[in-house]
Amino acid sequence: MSDDRLALGNRLKExxxxxxxxxxxxxxxxxxxxxxxxxAExxxxxxxxxxxxxxxxxxxxTIAELTGEASEPPPMVEHLAREAKGLTEKDQAELLQFAKFLKSRADGQRGK
Structure with missing residues (x-):
């Protein structure tokens, strides 16, 4: 199994x-x-x-996002960034903490 195929599988699952x-x-x-x-995953x-x-x-x-070739953020991340601009600095910091929590939770689930 190649590293590229494994990386693609991980991105597909995510x-x-x-x-x-x-x-x-x-x-x-x-x-x-x-x-x-x-x-495949x-x-x-x-x-x-x-x-x-x-x-x-x-x-x-996008296909580029799935294959790991994307050089720009996916549309959902761009949308999130636009929405976050309208928040106070305190709310932006809270949003960042929540995003880190979600990522760590997803990373923990992958390890199981």
Whole structure:
């Protein structure tokens, strides 16, 4: 298994979980088995271009973001940044702390 395939699998899983989808829901959307989704997320199965395009769509992100080639933030991050500009400095600091909490929680779940 290549490091690139494993990294792609991790990004696929993160994107799926971010939008609150199960592997079963993604599998149904792609027309593949749930185990094929699991293998792809584990870096043990290749993902073809058509599947990658569909995954980007269902996960509300870009192909570049999924492949790790994105040089700019995904649309949701840009939207969050625009919304945060209207907050007080105190609220922005609280938002940052919450984002760090969510990231640490996600990192902890990946370790299980």
């Amino acid at each position: 994107a799926r979980e971010y939008v609150g989808l199960s592997q079963e829901e993604v599998a149904e959307f792609l027309g593949i088995s749930r185990s094929a989704v699991s293998l 584990g870096g043990k199965r290749k993902v073809d271009a058509i599947e990658l395009t569909k995954l980007a769509k269902i996960c509300q992100t």
